[in-house]
Structure formats: C-alpha cells, structure tokens
Amino acid sequence: MTNSPEPEPSELENIHSVTDPEKCREMERRYDWKLKKIKVNKGLPLEIDCIFHGEQTSFQDFWYDYQD
Known part of the structure; x- marks a missing residue:
C-alpha cells in the first residue's frame, strides 16, 4: 500500500x-x-x-446554513 501525497492547495x-x-x-459570481x-x-x-x-x-453544506 502506498501513501499518496496530499495535493497542493493550488491543485485542488x-x-x-x-x-x-x-x-x-x-x-462563480454567487459563491465567489x-x-x-x-468541461x-x-x-x-x-x-x-x-x-x-x-x-x-457540497451544496448540502450551504443548505444547512439557510435552515432555522
């Protein structure tokens, strides 16, 4: 088993x-x-x-932000 290195932040x-x-x-505009x-x-x-x-x-992450 090989451990692959974490991608650089610029590659994410x-x-x-x-x-x-x-x-x-x-x-792009809405979420900055x-x-x-x-593609x-x-x-x-x-x-x-x-x-x-x-x-x-995930848009589900945003969805929870809008619930009361």
Whole structure:
C-alpha cells in the first residue's frame, strides 16, 4: 500500500455539474469561486462540469446554513 501525497492547495478542484455553461459563471459570481475550466460530458444528464479552484464543496453544506 502506498501513501499518496496530499495535493497542493493550488491543485485542488471543486467540481459541480450543470445543464448550461452560463450556470458555471453564475456559481462563480454567487459563491465567489474562481472558475478554472468548463468541461463538456456528452450523453450525461448534466452535460457540463464546472471546475473551480479549491477544495470540493457540497451544496448540502450551504443548505444547512439557510435552515432555522
């Protein structure tokens, strides 16, 4: 068993799938994330991957912030 080194912070990617590339830009503005690239995944229900710089997040994390 080998231990793989932790990725450098600059190498971390936060990926979220959407239906339209414009949604990537909306997430970038709304969450103050820096968009790294947009990747097309033909044949999947959500054909666009928005790839942002930084640690992976979950929208469920944000959801709990808005509940009373």
